Amino acid sequence: MAEPLRDRARRATGWRLRMNGDERPHFVVCGSDPLAYWVVRALLATDGAHGQVRVTLVVPERRRSEGPDGRDVPGVRVVRADRLDEATFRRAGLADAAGLALLHQDDVGNMHAALCAQEVEPRLRLVVRMFNTNLADGLRQLFPDSAVLSDASMAAPAFVAAALGELAPTHFRHAGRTLYVARRADVRPQDVVCGLAVTGDPELVRVLPADEAAADVVLAEATGQPPGTELAARRLVRARRRRQPVEVLLRAVRSFATRKIGIAVLVLLGVIAVLGWLNARAAEVNWSEALYLTLVTTLSGQDPDVNKPVAAQIMQVVLNLAGLALIPLITAAVVDGIVNARLALHAGRIQPDRSGHVVVVGLGNIGTRVMAQLHDFGVEVVAIDRNAEARGAALAHRLGVPLIVGDAGREETLRSASVDTCQALVVVSTDDGTNLRAALIARSLDPDLRVVLRLFDGDFAERIQQAFGIGISRSVSYLAAPSFAAALLDRAVIATIPVDRHALLVTEVPVVAGSPLDGRPLGTVARPGEVRLLAHTRVGQKADWSVDPRMVLQAGDRLTVVARRAGLTALLRETTPAPPPAPTGPPAPREAAE
Incomplete structure (x- = not known):
C-alpha cells in the first residue's frame, strides 16, 4: 500500500x-x-x-x-x-x-x-x-x-461523447454502484444520485449548484431500468447508407479514368455517333440497323463498295479511322482506370454515399482512440489523415474503417468523406490551423453539423467556440491534467467528469485524526459550487449513500465526493492535520538528521 x-x-x-x-x-x-x-x-x-x-x-x-x-x-x-x-x-x-x-x-x-x-x-x-x-x-x-x-485514453471518451451528442462519457463503478452522467429528463427520479450542473444558459453554466433540483445534468445510478437505457440506445446509433446505385455508379465512373482520356473517348464517340446518323440517313435504314452497320464498319472496317456514293464512301473511311483510334483509347482507359481505382481504394477516395456516419480527422494518439471507440459503439466511421502511415492507419485497415489520405483543410477531401451528410465531424489532428480550417469548411457545407474541435490552447479553444459558433471545442491537455496532478499528489481519482469547460473530479478522501473535520458533522463537508458529498464510509462498514448531515465524522472515515479542483484542495486541507511549525533554531547537523 x-x-x-x-x-x-x-x-x-x-x-x-x-x-x-x-x-x-x-x-x-x-x-x-x-x-x-x-x-x-x-x-x-x-x-x-x-x-x-x-x-x-x-x-x-x-x-x-x-x-x-x-x-x-x-x-x-x-x-x-x-x-x-x-x-x-x-x-x-x-x-x-x-x-x-x-x-x-x-x-x-x-x-x-x-x-x-x-x-x-x-x-x-x-x-x-x-x-x-x-x-x-x-x-x-x-x-x-x-x-x-495516457492523456489520449482520458480525453478520447469526451470527444466520443461530444460526437454522439451525449453530455459526458463518464460511467464508473464505486462501492457496488455503477454511476453515469445524464440529463435529468433521461433518467428516473429515483435513480438520480445528485445534481451536477445547470446548463440551460450556454453562456453561464453553473456546476454543483446549491439548489440540486435546478440541475438539469445529474449523476445517476445505472439500474438497468428504462428510461436509463435510452442513453445507451442513442449511443448505438448506426450510420445509414443511402441506397442510390446510379449516383454511386457515376461517382465510381468519374474516378475510373483520368480527365484527358475521358474527354478523348467522349469526343470520339460523339464523332462516331454523328457519322453513324448521317450514314443511316443515306442508306435509308431504321435506327437498329443503322447502329449495327455503324458498329460493324467502325470496329471491323469491312463492306467496301466502290459503287456507293462519294459521301457514303467518305463517311465509311472516317468511321474506319475512328475505329482505329477508338480501340487503343479503350485499352488505355481500361488500364488507367484499373490503376487509378486501386490507388483510390487504397487512399479511400472511392466512397459509397454515406449519411449518419462520423468523420474523424487525424489518426494520432487521440484520433486513433476516438476512431476505435466509435467503432466499438457500432457507429460507422470515415477517417482522414494526410499521412498514409499515420499511427492509427494500420488499426483503421484492421477495423475496416475507410481512410482518406489528404489534407482535411481542403474542401474536396472533406467532400470525399461525405462530410455534408455525416452526423458529426471530430477534428483532432496536431495542427491547430488545419483543425480550424476543416471545421469552418465543414460548417460551410452543413451549417447544422456537430463539430468537435481539438485545439491545444484551452483559452484559444474557448474563444473559437464563441467567435465562430462552433458548439464544441476541447483541449486534450485541459481534460487530462486533473488526473495527472491527482496521481502526482497520490490521490485516488475515481473519475473525471467534463461539463462544458469545467472538470469535476470524483474522488475518495480519508479523514485523518486531528484534522479540522475530525469530530464535525457530515453537513459541513458540502460546499455549493465547490464540493458535493456522494457517500460516507465508516471503517468496517459499507458505503452509506443516504448521507445524514447530522452524523459526526471520525478519524478513518472516507468521504466520496464530486468536486472542482479548488474545492477538492480546500477539502483536503480540512481532512489533513496542519503541518508542525518549522524549527526556529539552527539547522541540525547532516549526520544527526539522517
Missing part, C-alpha cells in the same frame, strides 16, 4: 527540508506542452492559499511550440535542459522531491528518464505519460510506486 503523501515527502526530503526550513512538498514536472502547463496550474492550485506546494518545471532550452508550456507561470522554478539525465534531475532538486511527472510525448524517452530519476532518488512517486500499453506495463513492474497514464 502506498505511503501517505506527507510521510513520503518527509522521508524523501529528510535533512534538506529541515536545513532550509521549508516543509512544503516539492514536485518536479518535465514537459514542454499544454499538458505540462495545466498540470503545473493544477499543482499550484493545491493548497495555493497557504503556499504548501513547490513546483520545479524542466523544459528544453527553446520553446518547441507557440502554445503555453508552463515556463511563464508565476511561482514556478524553471530548469532549462535539453536532456533528462541524472545531472538535470540533480539541478532540479529531485533528491528532495515528493513526486516526479514525466510528460513528454516520447514513450521510450520517458522510460529512460524514469531510470535516470531512480538513480537520483529511488523512493520517488513517479507519474509517467505513455501511449504504448506494453511499455506502460513494463514501467509499472519496474516502478511499483508509479502511475502510468
Whole structure:
C-alpha cells in the first residue's frame, strides 16, 4: 500500500527540508506542452492559499511550440535542459522531491528518464505519460510506486461523447454502484444520485449548484431500468447508407479514368455517333440497323463498295479511322482506370454515399482512440489523415474503417468523406490551423453539423467556440491534467467528469485524526459550487449513500465526493492535520538528521 503523501515527502526530503526550513512538498514536472502547463496550474492550485506546494518545471532550452508550456507561470522554478539525465534531475532538486511527472510525448524517452530519476532518488512517486500499453506495463513492474497514464485514453471518451451528442462519457463503478452522467429528463427520479450542473444558459453554466433540483445534468445510478437505457440506445446509433446505385455508379465512373482520356473517348464517340446518323440517313435504314452497320464498319472496317456514293464512301473511311483510334483509347482507359481505382481504394477516395456516419480527422494518439471507440459503439466511421502511415492507419485497415489520405483543410477531401451528410465531424489532428480550417469548411457545407474541435490552447479553444459558433471545442491537455496532478499528489481519482469547460473530479478522501473535520458533522463537508458529498464510509462498514448531515465524522472515515479542483484542495486541507511549525533554531547537523 502506498505511503501517505506527507510521510513520503518527509522521508524523501529528510535533512534538506529541515536545513532550509521549508516543509512544503516539492514536485518536479518535465514537459514542454499544454499538458505540462495545466498540470503545473493544477499543482499550484493545491493548497495555493497557504503556499504548501513547490513546483520545479524542466523544459528544453527553446520553446518547441507557440502554445503555453508552463515556463511563464508565476511561482514556478524553471530548469532549462535539453536532456533528462541524472545531472538535470540533480539541478532540479529531485533528491528532495515528493513526486516526479514525466510528460513528454516520447514513450521510450520517458522510460529512460524514469531510470535516470531512480538513480537520483529511488523512493520517488513517479507519474509517467505513455501511449504504448506494453511499455506502460513494463514501467509499472519496474516502478511499483508509479502511475502510468495516457492523456489520449482520458480525453478520447469526451470527444466520443461530444460526437454522439451525449453530455459526458463518464460511467464508473464505486462501492457496488455503477454511476453515469445524464440529463435529468433521461433518467428516473429515483435513480438520480445528485445534481451536477445547470446548463440551460450556454453562456453561464453553473456546476454543483446549491439548489440540486435546478440541475438539469445529474449523476445517476445505472439500474438497468428504462428510461436509463435510452442513453445507451442513442449511443448505438448506426450510420445509414443511402441506397442510390446510379449516383454511386457515376461517382465510381468519374474516378475510373483520368480527365484527358475521358474527354478523348467522349469526343470520339460523339464523332462516331454523328457519322453513324448521317450514314443511316443515306442508306435509308431504321435506327437498329443503322447502329449495327455503324458498329460493324467502325470496329471491323469491312463492306467496301466502290459503287456507293462519294459521301457514303467518305463517311465509311472516317468511321474506319475512328475505329482505329477508338480501340487503343479503350485499352488505355481500361488500364488507367484499373490503376487509378486501386490507388483510390487504397487512399479511400472511392466512397459509397454515406449519411449518419462520423468523420474523424487525424489518426494520432487521440484520433486513433476516438476512431476505435466509435467503432466499438457500432457507429460507422470515415477517417482522414494526410499521412498514409499515420499511427492509427494500420488499426483503421484492421477495423475496416475507410481512410482518406489528404489534407482535411481542403474542401474536396472533406467532400470525399461525405462530410455534408455525416452526423458529426471530430477534428483532432496536431495542427491547430488545419483543425480550424476543416471545421469552418465543414460548417460551410452543413451549417447544422456537430463539430468537435481539438485545439491545444484551452483559452484559444474557448474563444473559437464563441467567435465562430462552433458548439464544441476541447483541449486534450485541459481534460487530462486533473488526473495527472491527482496521481502526482497520490490521490485516488475515481473519475473525471467534463461539463462544458469545467472538470469535476470524483474522488475518495480519508479523514485523518486531528484534522479540522475530525469530530464535525457530515453537513459541513458540502460546499455549493465547490464540493458535493456522494457517500460516507465508516471503517468496517459499507458505503452509506443516504448521507445524514447530522452524523459526526471520525478519524478513518472516507468521504466520496464530486468536486472542482479548488474545492477538492480546500477539502483536503480540512481532512489533513496542519503541518508542525518549522524549527526556529539552527539547522541540525547532516549526520544527526539522517
